[in-house]
Amino acid sequence: MSPLYIGCAGWSLPREYWPLFPDTGTHLQRYATQLPAVEVNSSFYRPHQPQTYLRWAQSVPSAFRFSVKLPKLITHVQRLQHCEGLLDEFLAQCLKLGEKLGCLLIQLPPSLAYDAAIASEFFRILRQRYAGTVVLEPRHETWRAASGLLIEHRIGRVAADPSPITGGTTPGGWSGVRYWRLHGSPRIYYSDYDVGRLQVLAQRMRSSMEEGAETWCIFDNTASGFAVGNALSLRALLEPSG
Structure with missing residues (x-):
């Protein structure tokens, strides 16, 4: 089946989950022993040095993948326009992840309406520079x-x-990648996902993999620490015996 990447927005490990992870290594190294992917959200707020991305890549297993969020300077300040230089700077940094760069995430501000000309030009300049997996959260x-x-x-x-x-709760656009991003509901960033919802999600993701799509699920309900537990539970459901 196609690749499956489950993880969290960031690799913080709440204390209650520490017994499930090794007690040595960096937080990222410990996280990567149990989960196969992570979403880097800090790149939205500030740049990271190329050496930082390289260090992250070198500290995780070979099959581990990073999803990296585009900077807000591109999406929220420039609003996808006149940002070739900013895009070049960002890619020069995160491409140091090498083959462990699994995806680029473009999250748009709620105020940004669709303009076909602007979107087409932005995607054109992005694809001139990067051929890998890209997802959009409008x-x-x-x-x-x-x-x-x-x-x-x-x-x-x-x-x-x-x-x-x-219809935004189901994947759309290009069917070669399907990316679930779970912020927590009803209370965004805080709510837990119960086993019933995780079972439904697991079935949808299993179908996605069987259909040949690269399949991601990132838990962003980190404010109360539920993301790690939800990700581990979902991964268990999707294991061959799950």
Whole structure:
């Protein structure tokens, strides 16, 4: 089946989960012994040195993958326009992850409506520079009209929970990648996902893998520490005996 990547937004380990991880190594090294992927959200707020990405890559197993979020300077300040230089700087940093760079995440501000010309130009300059997996999390209803453009540029639309977009809780865009991003609901960043919801999600992800799509699930409900437990539980459900 196709690759499966389950992880959290960041590699913080709440104290209650420490017994499930080794007690030596960096937080990232300990995290990577039990989960196969992580989403780097700090790159949204500030740049990281290329040497930092290289160090991260060298500290995890060969099959581990990073998803890296594009900077807010590109998505929220420039709003996808006139950002070639910023994109070059960002890629020069995160490409130091090498083959362990699994995905780029583009999260758009809720105020950014779909403009076909702007989106097309941005995706064009991105694809000139990066051929790997890319996913988009739009948060304005008008982006429902972008499916054809996303397919053209091989970009998956994130299945977000919760999502402000009609149909946004299921993956869209290019079908070669399906990326679930679970923020926590009903209380965003805080709510736990119970076993029933995880079982439904596991079945959807299993179907995604059987259909040949690269399949991701990132838990962003980190504020109360539930993300790690949810990710471990989902991974157990998707193991051959799960």
